[in-house]
Every structure is written in C-alpha cells, then in structure tokens.
Amino acid sequence: MTSSRPRSSARPQLSERATAHVRGLIMSGELRPGTLVRPETIGEDLGISTTPAREALQALRVEGFLELVPRHGFVVAPLTGEDIRDLFRVQALIGGELAARAAANATEQDVAELEALHHELIAAAARNDHDRLEEKNHAFHREINLMADSRKTVWVLGLVTRYVPRQFYSSIPGWPQATMDDHAELLKGIQAHDPDATRSAMEQHIVHSGELLAAHFDARVAAAEMADAGGSFST
Structure with a gap:
C-alpha cells in the first residue's frame, strides 16, 4: 500500500512554485493588469496539474496580485x-x-x-x-x-x-x-x-x-x- 504522505507534502511545493512563477510574471510586467490568468494555462506552462495551479492563484488573490471576477476567473490586479x-x-x-x-x-x-x-x-x-x-x-x-x-x-x-x-x-x-x-x-x-x-x-x-x-x-x-x-x- 502506498502512503499518501508524499503526495500531500509535494502539493504545497508545486503550488508554491506556481505562485512564485505567476508572481514573477506579474512583477516583471509580462502579465499586465486586467489580464485573465487561467489555472489550466499555468499548469501546462509548468507541467503540473490544475489543482496546485489553482491553489497558487488563490494564494495570489489573498496577496493582492490577482482578483476573482465573477463569470470570468482570475485577473491580474492593478499594479504600477x-x-x-x-x-x-x-x-x-x-x-x-x-x-x-x-x-x-x-x-x-x-x-x-x-x-x-x-x-x-x-x-x-x-x-x-x-x-x-x-x-x-x-x-x-x-x-x-x-x-x-x-x-x-x-x-x-x-x-x-x-x-x-x-x-x-x-x-x-x-x-x-x-x-x-x-x-x-x-x-x-x-x-x-x-x-x-x-x-x-x-x-x-x-x-x-x-x-x-x-x-x-x-x-x-x-x-x-x-x-x-x-x-x-x-x-
């Protein structure tokens, strides 16, 4: 029987990696304010599943880098x-x-x-x-x-x-x-x-x-x- 611990310990690392990646894209100006950011796209870019990518976007929303727009999804928050x-x-x-x-x-x-x-x-x-x-x-x-x-x-x-x-x-x-x-x-x-x-x-x-x-x-x-x-x- 395989223990579930490795999976649970790996997920935060994947989401943190995705968080750092998207944060960097925003701070560098590659993702401009108002840009829609999809977890599926981030997952594909990093070779990870959608779940940790979505967790990363939620974390960035808490940090103020993203906003959640009803019926649209995550968009880059205003930044100057x-x-x-x-x-x-x-x-x-x-x-x-x-x-x-x-x-x-x-x-x-x-x-x-x-x-x-x-x-x-x-x-x-x-x-x-x-x-x-x-x-x-x-x-x-x-x-x-x-x-x-x-x-x-x-x-x-x-x-x-x-x-x-x-x-x-x-x-x-x-x-x-x-x-x-x-x-x-x-x-x-x-x-x-x-x-x-x-x-x-x-x-x-x-x-x-x-x-x-x-x-x-x-x-x-x-x-x-x-x-x-x-x-x-x-x-």
Missing part, C-alpha cells in the same frame, strides 16, 4: 511602477537594519564568505550566467541576514520579500552591473565594521534595485499598451 517602488522602500528599511547589525557582528570568516560570494557573482555576470548570478545574489543577501543574528527581523523581511520575485532580475537592463557595484559598497561597510555606512549602502542598493524593476515594468506595460493601440487602428 510606483507600487513596486513602495515595496522596495519598505524592504530597504528592514534590510538596512539587518545590514547594520551584520556589520557590527561580522567576523573575519563572515567577511571572507561574503568576499567569496561577491567574486563568484562577478564571475557569473562576466559569463552572462543569469541563473548563477541570481543564485549568488540571493546567497550574498542571505549571508548578511544570518550575520545580523535577528530572527524576528529576518522573519519580517521575509513577509515583504515574498512579494518580490527572485527571478527576472538578471534580464533587467543595468541590473547585473548595479548589483556588482552596490555589493562592493556593502562589502566596504562590513569590512570596516561600520554599521551606519552599511545601513546606508543596503538601503540605497535595495531602492536602486526597485527602481530598475519598476522602470522595466513601466516600460513593458507602456510598450504593450502602444502595441494594443496600434492594433486597434489596423484594418
């Missing part, structure tokens, strides 16, 4: 570049506090680990290895959060960053170079054990990232609207 900027501004305040604590707590081993991650990130950018670049970016920030040694603050940060996609960054014009430059400033602050400088560097880094994503989002939406307008005049 300014909304994205606001999310990153809040993240910057929390991330800055964690970075300041990390600078105060940093050991030689901690600094060496961050330096290694930074060099690996630079190497990935040079190879145009976007997946590796995003992986090392995430690891760099995770290391700083661990160094801060403040579980509750990290937990609060997690509530905010769940609305921000981990993917798509490397495809945004200017993001790889901005990440390398901003991380270098963060490293300087941590190497000097300067909480104030590190806080400022982290806040500027996160706000900068948000601006790049928001500008990318606005540009994609504007281009799509122009294409729609052009199509409406075609014969």
Whole structure:
C-alpha cells in the first residue's frame, strides 16, 4: 500500500512554485493588469496539474496580485511602477537594519564568505550566467541576514520579500552591473565594521534595485499598451 504522505507534502511545493512563477510574471510586467490568468494555462506552462495551479492563484488573490471576477476567473490586479517602488522602500528599511547589525557582528570568516560570494557573482555576470548570478545574489543577501543574528527581523523581511520575485532580475537592463557595484559598497561597510555606512549602502542598493524593476515594468506595460493601440487602428 502506498502512503499518501508524499503526495500531500509535494502539493504545497508545486503550488508554491506556481505562485512564485505567476508572481514573477506579474512583477516583471509580462502579465499586465486586467489580464485573465487561467489555472489550466499555468499548469501546462509548468507541467503540473490544475489543482496546485489553482491553489497558487488563490494564494495570489489573498496577496493582492490577482482578483476573482465573477463569470470570468482570475485577473491580474492593478499594479504600477510606483507600487513596486513602495515595496522596495519598505524592504530597504528592514534590510538596512539587518545590514547594520551584520556589520557590527561580522567576523573575519563572515567577511571572507561574503568576499567569496561577491567574486563568484562577478564571475557569473562576466559569463552572462543569469541563473548563477541570481543564485549568488540571493546567497550574498542571505549571508548578511544570518550575520545580523535577528530572527524576528529576518522573519519580517521575509513577509515583504515574498512579494518580490527572485527571478527576472538578471534580464533587467543595468541590473547585473548595479548589483556588482552596490555589493562592493556593502562589502566596504562590513569590512570596516561600520554599521551606519552599511545601513546606508543596503538601503540605497535595495531602492536602486526597485527602481530598475519598476522602470522595466513601466516600460513593458507602456510598450504593450502602444502595441494594443496600434492594433486597434489596423484594418
């Protein structure tokens, strides 16, 4: 007899994967506000069944990314570049506090680990290895959060960053170079054990990232609207 436990433990992973996928499409501007999102389509795109895809859309409705329109289904909720900027501004305040604590707590081993991650990130950018670049970016920030040694603050940060996609960054014009430059400033602050400088560097880094994503989002939406307008005049 086969246990049902593997299936029950696998489903949340599938729905979470689908949630992250659709959230990323929305935040990147690929799915515009007002767009109908069908669980069947998401399931086909990810190679999963309709059930976890529908669970993902329900979760995104709770988060405010989708709306449920009677007799139509799930549609992308209103979203603007300014909304994205606001999310990153809040993240910057929390991330800055964690970075300041990390600078105060940093050991030689901690600094060496961050330096290694930074060099690996630079190497990935040079190879145009976007997946590796995003992986090392995430690891760099995770290391700083661990160094801060403040579980509750990290937990609060997690509530905010769940609305921000981990993917798509490397495809945004200017993001790889901005990440390398901003991380270098963060490293300087941590190497000097300067909480104030590190806080400022982290806040500027996160706000900068948000601006790049928001500008990318606005540009994609504007281009799509122009294409729609052009199509409406075609014969």
